[in-house]
Amino acid sequence: MAGGMEVKKNKFVEEWGAARENLEQNFRWSRRNLALCGIFGILVPYLVYKGTVRDFHMQDEDAGRPPRKFIF
Template identity: 75%
Template sequence: MGGGMEANKNRFVEDWATARENLEYNFRWTRRNLALVGIFGVAVPVLVYKGIIKEFHMQDEDAGRPYRKFWLSK
């Protein structure tokens, strides 16, 4: 009833899936990887956090309140 429906494997998809499954075994730390971790793992979150804190401080200033205390803020 459902015979003759073999799937044709795409070599490129299979190669990508194999590489993805074995990423932890094939990963190498390079200068590029360190830079990407530094930018997207440290710098971007810190900049987003600073922007959010600045926005809260501007709201406090507009309302005439003292600044709220946050973990990493001044």
């Protein structure tokens, strides 16, 4: 569209983009990766669920209703 406006590539951005595109070939399981998957894949969702259920049970208690049934 606009003539004479060449794009100047940033070396670091290009390297990061290439590494992101090839992540599945370069990924290695380690203790740290396993711990992060456990924390953010299991522990955090579980704590959010338990907090939500607790909030609903407190609302039921304040309203004088029996607690609702949930998964756990």
